[in-house]
Amino acid sequence: MAEITKDGEKVFVRPGRDITASTVEELQRKLTSLIDGGARDVVLNLTEIEMIDSLGLGLLVATHNSLSEVGGGLSLTNVSKDIFGLLTTMRLNKHFPVSGE
Amino acid sequence: MSSEDDELLKSFLEESREHLENIEADLMDLEEAGEGFDGELVNKIFRPAHSIKGSAGFLGLVTISKLAHTLENVLHMIRERQVLPVPDVVNLLLRGYDLLASLIDNHNESENIDISQTVAELTNIFPGNTKESSEKTVDIDSPGGISLFEEDELSIEQARRGGKFIYIVEYDLIHDVHEKEKTPLDVITEMQKTGLILNCKVDISTVGTLKDGFSKKIPFYVLFATIIDPDVISALFQLEQSRIHSIEKQIKDVGLAGEETSSGPVPVRTEPVTLDLSREPDWLEEVKGFAVRGYGGVGVLALNPDAVVDNARDLQSALLFSLEKFECLKLDMSGVEEMDLSFLQVLRSAHKTFESRGKILESMAAPPETVSRFATSMGLREEAMGFLS
Numbered sequence: 001m002a003e004i005t006k007d008g009e010k011v012f013v014r015p016g017r018d019i020t021a022s023t024v025e026e027l028q029r030k031l032t033s034l035i036d037g038g039a040r041d042v043v044l045n046l047t048e049i050e051m052i053d054s055l056g057l058g059l060l061v062a063t064h065n066s067l068s069e070v071g072g073g074l075s076l077t078n079v080s081k082d083i084f085g086l087l088t089t090m091r092l093n094k095h096f097p098v099s100g101e
Numbered sequence: 102m103s104s105e106d107d108e109l110l111k112s113f114l115e116e117s118r119e120h121l122e123n124i125e126a127d128l129m130d131l132e133e134a135g136e137g138f139d140g141e142l143v144n145k146i147f148r149p150a151h152s153i154k155g156s157a158g159f160l161g162l163v164t165i166s167k168l169a170h171t172l173e174n175v176l177h178m179i180r181e182r183q184v185l186p187v188p189d190v191v192n193l194l195l196r197g198y199d200l201l202a203s204l205i206d207n208h209n210e211s212e213n214i215d216i217s218q219t220v221a222e223l224t225n226i227f228p229g230n231t232k233e234s235s236e237k238t239v240d241i242d243s244p245g246g247i248s249l250f251e252e253d254e255l256s257i258e259q260a261r262r263g264g265k266f267i268y269i270v271e272y273d274l275i276h277d278v279h280e281k282e283k284t285p286l287d288v289i290t291e292m293q294k295t296g297l298i299l300n301c302k303v304d305i306s307t308v309g310t311l312k313d314g315f316s317k318k319i320p321f322y323v324l325f326a327t328i329i330d331p332d333v334i335s336a337l338f339q340l341e342q343s344r345i346h347s348i349e350k351q352i353k354d355v356g357l358a359g360e361e362t363s364s365g366p367v368p369v370r371t372e373p374v375t376l377d378l379s380r381e382p383d384w385l386e387e388v389k390g391f392a393v394r395g396y397g398g399v400g401v402l403a404l405n406p407d408a409v410v411d412n413a414r415d416l417q418s419a420l421l422f423s424l425e426k427f428e429c430l431k432l433d434m435s436g437v438e439e440m441d442l443s444f445l446q447v448l449r450s451a452h453k454t455f456e457s458r459g460k461i462l463e464s465m466a467a468p469p470e471t472v473s474r475f476a477t478s479m480g481l482r483e484e485a486m487g488f489l490s
Contacts, residue, residue, distance in 0.1 A: 021279070024316075032311045051286075054279035055316050061308040062315035068224070069217060069310060071167030086286050090321070091301055094227065 002030055009040040009072070018049055019056030031063050040072030047078040052086070064096045077101060106160075110208075113156045117205050120149035124198045131179075132191040140180060146194075147176040153201065164211045165204045171223045172197045184226055193222050241324060243269060244346055249322050250300045257352060260299060260326035267299070267326045267352075268334065271344040274303075274319035281339065285321075288338075295337065295413045295443050296327025324348075328417055329450045337446050388422050389415035400427035401465065405436045413443035420451040420462075429461040434468045434489075442479055452488045464489040 003014040011034050017023055034042065042063065052060070064074040075097040079087070087098045127146050131138055154169035175194060178184040200219050204211040239257055241250040249269065260267055270292075272278060278288055292298055304320040327334070335342045377396070384395030390412070394401045400423045404416075423430045432448075448462075455462040468489045 028311055028315075035311070051284070053284050054274040054319060057274060057285055057303075058308055058315040058319050059311075061303060061305045061319070062311045062313065065305060065308065066310040066312070068220065071163065071170070071220075082286065086289060089289050089298065089301070090285065090303060092303060094225075095305055 002027065004030075004034070006039070009038060010043065011039040011041070012043045012045060014045040014047060016048060018051040019046075019059060020051060020053040021055045024055045024059050028059055028062075031059075032066070035066055035070065035072075040067065040070060042067060042072070042074050044074065044076050045078050046076055046080070046083065049083065050080055052083055057090075057092075060092070061095070075099075110160060113160060114205060114208065117149070117153050117156070118202075120152065121198060121202050121205075124149065125195060128191050128195055128198070131186045132188060134186070136185060138179075138186055143176055143180045147173060147180065150176060150198075150201075153205075162208060162211055164214060164216055165201065165208065168197065168201050168204065168216050168220065171220050172201065175223055175226050178226070190226055193226065197223050239352060241269065241348055241351060243271070243322065247304075249302060250324050252300060252324065256299060260297065261352075265296075265326045265328050266330060266334075267324065267348050269346045269348060270323040270325050270338065270340065271346070272321040272323065272340070274321050275316060276318070277340060277344075291338065292323065292325060293414065294411065295329055295417070295447065296325050299324040299326055328421065328454060329446055330453055333446050333450060337443070388419040391416065391419040393419065393423060395427065398428040400430045401433055402430060403433040403436065406438050411441065413441075413447045416444065417447050417451070420447065424451070424455060424458065424460065427460070429463075430455065431463055431465045432489075433465045434472060435466065437469055438471055440472065440475055445476055445479065448489070462488065 002016060005012040013031070013034070015023070015027055019027065031042065044060075044063075060074070060076070067074050073096060076087070077099055079098055079100055081100070084098060084100055087093055092098070124146060127142065131142055131146065134142065150169045150172040154166050154173055157163075157165040157169060172194065175184070175190070175197075179186055179190075184190060197219055200216060204214060204216070207214070237254045238251045239254055240248060241252060243249050257267065272288065274285060278285060289298070301321065301323040304322070307318060307320050308315050309317075329337060331345070331347060335345055338345070378401075380396070382394035382396055382401075384393075386393055392403045392405075394403075402419060402423055420430070452462045472489065
C-alpha cells in the first residue's frame with residue numbers, strides 16, 4: 001500500500017513498488033481521490049522503485065495533466081539511476097521535475 | 102457577501118488594475134534591454150503578479166491566483182537569469198498579463214474561464230528551452246503537420262554527415278511497446294544502440310488526465326539519426342513503415358540537403374583490390390575499440406569476438422570513420438562467434454553507403470559459418486548479405 005503524507009495542499013506519496021500494469025490502477029484511484037480532495041502539489045517518492053513500464057509512464061503524464069488543470073504540479077524524487085536516465089532521455093523532465101534525491 | 106468582503110474585493114480590483122496599467126510598457130522595456138536587463142525592472146513586473154496572486158487567493162479567486170502564480174514563476178526565472186527576456190518569452194508574458202487583466206475585469210465569471218492553454222505555454226518556458234532569436238533553427242513537423250521539434254541547423258548538418266539518415270520515428274507506447282511486451286527502457290536502449298536520438302517528445306496532451314483513462318494511446322516521437330537505411334529500419338524497430346518518416350524533404354525545403362542526395366549514382370570500382378598482408382601496415386589505430394589497419398587506400402577492420410554484440414553504435418562509428426579514410430575496407434570476421442541483428446543491419450547499411458560513394462566494403466575471407474547461419478535465421482536474403490562472401 002502506498003504511503004501518504006499530507007502537508008496542506010502538498011501531498012507526498014510513496015508507492016513503494018514498481019509502477020507497472022499490475023499496480024497502476026490502484027495508484028490511479030489513489031491519486032484521483034487525493035486531487036479530488038484538494039491536493040495540488042504531489043511529490044512522488046520513487047524510493048525502491050526499479051521499473052516503470054508504458055502504463056506507468058502514462059500514469060505519470062496523466063497525473064501531471066490532472067494537477068496542471070487545477071493549478072498544481074507533479075514532482076518525482078528519489079528516482080533510481082535507470083529511471084532518471086529514462087525520464088530525461090524521453091525529455092519528460094521538461095514537464096515535471098525529476099530528481100535522484 | 103458581507104460589506105467587509107465587498108470592501109476587500111473592491112480594493113483588490115482597484116489595486117490590481119493600477120498595478121497592471123504599466124505592465125505592457127515595462128515588458129517592452131524588458132525585451133529591449135535583452136541580456137543587459139536591470140533587476141529592478143524585472144521586480145517591477147514581478148510585484149503585481151505576486152500581490153495579485155496573494156490577494157486573489159485570499160478572496161477565493163482561484164483562477165486569477167493560479168495565472169498570477171504562473172506569471173510569477175516565469176519572472177522569477179528571468180530574475181535568476183535562468184531564462185532571458187527574448188521576444189518569444191516576452192510575448193507569452195504579455196498574453197498572460199492581458200488574460201489576467203481580463204479575468205480581473207470579469208472576476209465574477211473568472212472561475213469558469215479556461216486558462217489552461219496560456220498556463221501550459223507559460224509553464225513551457227524553462228531554463229535551456231529558450232533560444233536566442235538569432236540562432237538558425239529548422240522546424241520539424243510530423244507528417245500530419247503537428248509541430249514537433251525545433252532543431253538548430255548545425256545539429257542537423259552534423260548528424261547528416263557520413264551518410265546518416267534522419268527519421269521521425271512515431272511510437273505509440275501502448276500499441277507498439279506495451280502490447281509487444283517491451284518497456285520504454287527497451288525501446289530507448291534499442292535506438293541508442295544503432296543511432297543517435299537527436300530529440301524526442303511525448304505528446305502529453307493526447308494522454309489526457311487521470312479521469313480520462315490514460316492507457317489508450319501515448320504518442321512518442323523520436324528524431325533519430327542513423328546509418329541504417331529506410332528498408333531496414335522498420336524491421337529493426339518492429340514498426341510499420343508508415344510510422345517511420347524521413348525528414349529529407351523537410352530539410353531540403355530549408356536548403357539543408359547536401360550533395361549526397363542530389364547527385365546521381367557514383368560508379369562502383371570493379372577491379373579486384375589485392376592486399377599484401379605480409380607487409381607492415383602503414384597506418385594502425387584503434388577506433389571505438391576496433392583495430393583498423395591501413396595499407397595505402399585499403400583498410401582492414403578486425404571484428405573481435407566481444408566487439409560485435411550490443412556494440413552496433415561503435416561499429417557504425419568505426420565503419421563511418423573507415424569510409425572517409427579508405428577506398429576499400431575489408432572486414433576481418435575470423436574472430437566472430439556470436440552476433441546480434443543490429444550488427445548485421447549495420448554492416449548491410451554500411452555496405453550500401455560505401456557503394457553509394459563508389460567505395461568497397463567486403464569480407465577478407467569467407468565469413469565464419471556462424472555469420473551466414475545467423476543471417477539466414479534472421480530471415481535476411483542471401484543477396485542482402487552477399488557482399489560478405
